[in-house]
Amino acid sequence: MTGKLDLDPVLVARARELARRAGQPVVDLARSHTTVSVERAVLRLAGVSGADPDGIPWVNRLVEAVVADVGLGHGVAVPVFDALAREGITDVTLLAQKAAAGSVRFALPTGRAATAARSAARRAVGAGIRRIDRRRAERDRLIKRHGDPKQRPWIYLIVATGDIYEDIPQAQAAARAGADVIAVIRSTGQSLLDYVPEGATREGFAGTYATQENFRLMRAALDESSKELGRYVRLTNYASGLCMPEMATLAGLERLDMMLNDSMYGILFRDINPIRTFVDQRFSRQVHARAGIIINTGEDNYLTTADAVDEAHTVTVSQLLNEFFAHEAGLADWQLGLGHAFEINPEVPESFRLELAHALLARELFPDAPLKWMPPTKHMTGDVFRGNLLDGFFNLAGALTGQGILLVGMMTEAVVTPWLSDRDIALQNVRYVLGAAGGLHEDFVPAPGGFIRRRANQVLGEALDLLERIGEQTLLTAIAEGTFGIMKRPADRGKGLAGVAAHEADYCNPATDILEAAA
Amino acid sequence: MSRQIVRPYGDTTGDGMVQVSFTLPVAHDKRAEGAAVQLANRMGIDPAMLVHAKPMGDGFTFFVVYGRVNHLVDLDAVQVVERDFPLLSAKEVNTVVKQRLRRKLSVVGACIGTDAHTVGIDAILNVKGIAGEKGLEYYRELKVTNLGAQVSVPELVEAARAEKADAVLVSQVVTQRDAHLHNTREMSAAFREAMPAGRRPLLIVGGPRFDETMTDELGVDRIFGRGTTPGEVASYLVHALITQRKATT
Numbered sequence: 001m002t003g004k005l006d007l008d009p010v011l012v013a014r015a016r017e018l019a020r021r022a023g024q025p026v027v028d029l030a031r032s033h034t035t036v037s038v039e040r041a042v043l044r045l046a047g048v049s050g051a052d053p054d055g056i057p058w059v060n061r062l063v064e065a066v067v068a069d070v071g072l073g074h075g076v077a078v079p080v081f082d083a084l085a086r087e088g089i090t091d092v093t094l095l096a097q098k099a100a101a102g103s104v105r106f107a108l109p110t111g112r113a114a115t116a117a118r119s120a121a122r123r124a125v126g127a128g129i130r131r132i133d134r135r136r137a138e139r140d141r142l143i144k145r146h147g148d149p150k151q152r153p154w155i156y157l158i159v160a161t162g163d164i165y166e167d168i169p170q171a172q173a174a175a176r177a178g179a180d181v182i183a184v185i186r187s188t189g190q191s192l193l194d195y196v197p198e199g200a201t202r203e204g205f206a207g208t209y210a211t212q213e214n215f216r217l218m219r220a221a222l223d224e225s226s227k228e229l230g231r232y233v234r235l236t237n238y239a240s241g242l243c244m245p246e247m248a249t250l251a252g253l254e255r256l257d258m259m260l261n262d263s264m265y266g267i268l269f270r271d272i273n274p275i276r277t278f279v280d281q282r283f284s285r286q287v288h289a290r291a292g293i294i295i296n297t298g299e300d301n302y303l304t305t306a307d308a309v310d311e312a313h314t315v316t317v318s319q320l321l322n323e324f325f326a327h328e329a330g331l332a333d334w335q336l337g338l339g340h341a342f343e344i345n346p347e348v349p350e351s352f353r354l355e356l357a358h359a360l361l362a363r364e365l366f367p368d369a370p371l372k373w374m375p376p377t378k379h380m381t382g383d384v385f386r387g388n389l390l391d392g393f394f395n396l397a398g399a400l401t402g403q404g405i406l407l408v409g410m411m412t413e414a415v416v417t418p419w420l421s422d423r424d425i426a427l428q429n430v431r432y433v434l435g436a437a438g439g440l441h442e443d444f445v446p447a448p449g450g451f452i453r454r455r456a457n458q459v460l461g462e463a464l465d466l467l468e469r470i471g472e473q474t475l476l477t478a479i480a481e482g483t484f485g486i487m488k489r490p491a492d493r494g495k496g497l498a499g500v501a502a503h504e505a506d507y508c509n510p511a512t513d514i515l516e517a518a519a
Numbered sequence: 520m521s522r523q524i525v526r527p528y529g530d531t532t533g534d535g536m537v538q539v540s541f542t543l544p545v546a547h548d549k550r551a552e553g554a555a556v557q558l559a560n561r562m563g564i565d566p567a568m569l570v571h572a573k574p575m576g577d578g579f580t581f582f583v584v585y586g587r588v589n590h591l592v593d594l595d596a597v598q599v600v601e602r603d604f605p606l607l608s609a610k611e612v613n614t615v616v617k618q619r620l621r622r623k624l625s626v627v628g629a630c631i632g633t634d635a636h637t638v639g640i641d642a643i644l645n646v647k648g649i650a651g652e653k654g655l656e657y658y659r660e661l662k663v664t665n666l667g668a669q670v671s672v673p674e675l676v677e678a679a680r681a682e683k684a685d686a687v688l689v690s691q692v693v694t695q696r697d698a699h700l701h702n703t704r705e706m707s708a709a710f711r712e713a714m715p716a717g718r719r720p721l722l723i724v725g726g727p728r729f730d731e732t733m734t735d736e737l738g739v740d741r742i743f744g745r746g747t748t749p750g751e752v753a754s755y756l757v758h759a760l761i762t763q764r765k766a767t768t
Binding site: 270304 | 540541542573575576577579581632638667668669693695696698727745
């Protein structure tokens, strides 16, 4: 479906070129830095697992020990595998335990010891990446066996009880009621933890911690549901916050299917240091590319803080940047769940036509990406009856503009975490709209010269202007000055900055080497 | 008749009609419908008309019930926090601060704890404001420091000290497990500990789920609930920090 808006292909190409120009310095920055979380992800791939009695993962303890002895800038892989050889042990988790107890010293080997450490690290990390490959092949088999959802958009539903054993029956019930994708909302504040909690969660705040064990439990439960329902039910979590690379790695190892993974969300909304975020993001996207995971970007969030009409073009700009960063990291178009949202104030005249213009613009700009369409939240007032109507219009806009992934809106948004009945009513709303008008995108072609075409072209024009301005001052400056979502985030501030280091000349990361060799 | 008694209104004065919906953890059958009517009766709805019953998943049924409640509401017995300060325009606020405080009034705002929802604090502080009313940053005589989301209590106390805050505004949207109440108590306790009574800034919390009568319990000076506008907050600041304070000294 192209050509519904009569977009000028020269302008579209220009927009992509400007996005590349704005993004390239950030990629260069990401390629020349590492972070504690990237290094912990490498160790997870190499087989370090578990946590100390205080719940601090061994990967954290091991990275801390290496950093204390030789710093972060060389990468931890070589010092770790060198120490392993010197200690005469093969179990990296055991080494982490010894390191935490202070009985192992780390050094930078030279000559043959260095070569040996490099190849041992590469073997161990390679085994981890092969596990991810096997999980991807397994997904392909299961999709072949059970099938994909019959309709587009896929119906995406959230569960969040704080207890994984409550989440499981809720997720299974949601799948039975029609959900194609289940997202388990994380516990509030997990994004700012600089470690990944361990084990099954029984008590979280406004969500359930993302842990490897929770991933495993939920994936197994949804495999049962997939079998029962005859369609593969996908599982989503969050590769965001301070542990983004580790989340991506654990998702690959446990066969999660989608991950929220935005290039700027952590910077803008969690005040995480911009450099930390971009370095972590590139690594996590390389892992997602390898694991066959669909990423969901977070452009919807800009519109919850900024005005959805005035700032519509910032969504387009961010989508173009997310696309550039994603392609650079090796993700294919089918893996780009670029985000956008239905957040225009319903009191604005022609608000629905404006929404259609914005939604169709995204569709036309990214024809092969499974766009993630987010429901109204900002203008949900607690009037649940009006909210249900608004959600109906949101669903209709999704059907009309051929969105790929539709997050089910709740009429009780901003009132309570969704009740069983809220979810049921919301799914009924989606089913009605998709049942009654699911194919309407075939017939929906805005009139030439009409309101929707004019508006879409105007937003594209504004996006180009903004990209030109970013080009003049660099992306990091634009973020520092509050261009996206009105938050000002300078590059030398924010959480997690201490865990960033520039590469030394001998920096070694076998995971990146393997992932980039394949791309 | 001095007492004002009212009943819910369906389509006739005094008919007492209400509509409720709820879910029972029972599979849908005749007995489930009877159970719904029994619940409605116990809620004071009599007669109760069960207008909709729908099975949801395994072992749950959703009901919509219309009916007449026998409860009466005594308007004289209703307790709410009425606005006890005059509502001023931005210009009037600026004038009072300039003439009577003779320096800028310093306001520090934040979302504390793990709450990442800056919607509330931004609506009150950002120039953009809410509902066509500009936020406190727009007031010339106010010096606003918006710390944003997920600010720890010690960070907030430190910022209040550094900015010589006259008032601290805290927004809490997330209410899971009463997080908004815990966070507010932690915040007010920290300020009590860090600063002597006379030097402490005015502590104000806001959010959609606060009970405005709980100021003493939470250790704050004022609570603002759903629908508060920047103008109300600015007017309160002037009232509490300047006009009222001058009047009592």
